[in-house]
Amino acid sequence: MGTPSEILRRGRARRVLPLALVALAAWSLLARVAAGALIVSAEIGRADAIVVLAGSSTYVERTRRAAEIFREGRAAKILLTDDGQKGGWSNELERNPRFVERAADELERAGVPRGKIEALPRTVSTTHDEALLVREHAAARGLRSILIVTSAYHSRRSLWTFRRAFDGSGVTVGLEPVAVGEQTPNVGAWWLYPRGWQLVAGEYVKLIYYWLRYR
Numbered sequence: 001m002g003t004p005s006e007i008l009r010r011g012r013a014r015r016v017l018p019l020a021l022v023a024l025a026a027w028s029l030l031a032r033v034a035a036g037a038l039i040v041s042a043e044i045g046r047a048d049a050i051v052v053l054a055g056s057s058t059y060v061e062r063t064r065r066a067a068e069i070f071r072e073g074r075a076a077k078i079l080l081t082d083d084g085q086k087g088g089w090s091n092e093l094e095r096n097p098r099f100v101e102r103a104a105d106e107l108e109r110a111g112v113p114r115g116k117i118e119a120l121p122r123t124v125s126t127t128h129d130e131a132l133l134v135r136e137h138a139a140a141r142g143l144r145s146i147l148i149v150t151s152a153y154h155s156r157r158s159l160w161t162f163r164r165a166f167d168g169s170g171v172t173v174g175l176e177p178v179a180v181g182e183q184t185p186n187v188g189a190w191w192l193y194p195r196g197w198q199l200v201a202g203e204y205v206k207l208i209y210y211w212l213r214y215r
Contacts, residue, residue, distance in 0.1 A: 028188070035187040035200050039152045040159055044174035047147035050075045051134055052107075053158060054083035054124060056099040058151045061182040063103045066149045067110030069176065075147060077116045078107060079137065081130045084123035127158055128214060131165035138171050145172040151184050152177040153199045157207050164214060 052059075052066045066078055082100040090097050100119050107117050120137055124130045138146060150158045155177035162173045180186055190196030 027191075031191045031200075032188050034204070035153065035190050038154075038156050038200065038203055039177055039180075039187075040156045040175070041177055042159055042173065042175045044145060044147060044172055045074070047075045047145040047172075047174060048077075048143040049138075049146050050078045051130075051146050051148050052078060052080050052103060053127065053130055053148060053150040053154070054081045054085075054100065054103075055151060055154070056083060056085040056087070058178075058183045059099050059103045060106055061178045061184070062149055062151060063106040064110055064182075065176065065178045067107050067112050069147065069149065070107075070112050070116070071110075077118060078112060079134065079146075080104060080117065080119045081133065082119055082123050083125065127154070127161050128165070128210070131162045134162070135165050135169060135171070138166075139169070143171060145174070148173065148175040150175070150177060151199075152180045153184060153203050157203065157210055160207075161210060161214065 050066050050069055052062050055062055069075060070078055080100050080103050082098065085099050086096040087099050087102055088096065104114070104117050104119060108114055120133055122133060124133055134146065137143070146162075148158055148162060155175055159173070159175045162175070166173050178184070184190075184199055185193050185196040190200045
């Protein structure tokens with residue numbers, strides 16, 4: 001039977017456990033909905049150029065998806081933005097190459113000819129900077145449509161930012177997000193990883209800032 005205090009503790013545990021399980025289930029559902037709400041797409045059949053947004057920690061998944069789209073014949077060239085960040089040491093190059101260089105190499109390994117890859121001049125530090133730079137490039141080259149490729153949780157803010165930057169330009173803006181799971185955590189489990197909090201919870205902070213700053 002146990003002492004009265006032990007019986008009381010067991011009774012409390014039996015009451016608390018179901019509540020904890022309900023709370024966990026509710027949080028899991030809310031977390032999944034929150035992550036899924038960040039993922040959007042804007043389909044266009046074919047574009048004058050694919051634009052791969054800079055992302056030092058996710059450049060592999062972004063370039064691989066861009067290469068797939070290129071091989072499908074949906075664009076004739078791929079544009080890369082450069083955040084100026086450098087990666088680890090390369091024995092082959094004997095230096096720390098920038099991630100934009102690594103992205104170009106990844107595209108080439110995936111079957112995209114080097115002559116079809118162009119890194120845009122001038123480094124960028126924000127998605128807003130990227131949008132303005134790409135609009136400037138599109139106007140200079142006479143592009144009428146672009147297809148943005150970026151990571152899933154970055155897609156809603158990217159599409160919002162680019163559409164506002166290109167408003168009135170006559171350029172069609174499409175977006176295809178990379179499927180989660182390669183370099184970004186799954187929508188149902190992102191909250192189990194520190195990186196997930198950065199990519200999902202942190203993205204909501206950035207969304208609010210962008211809405212206040214650039215609307």
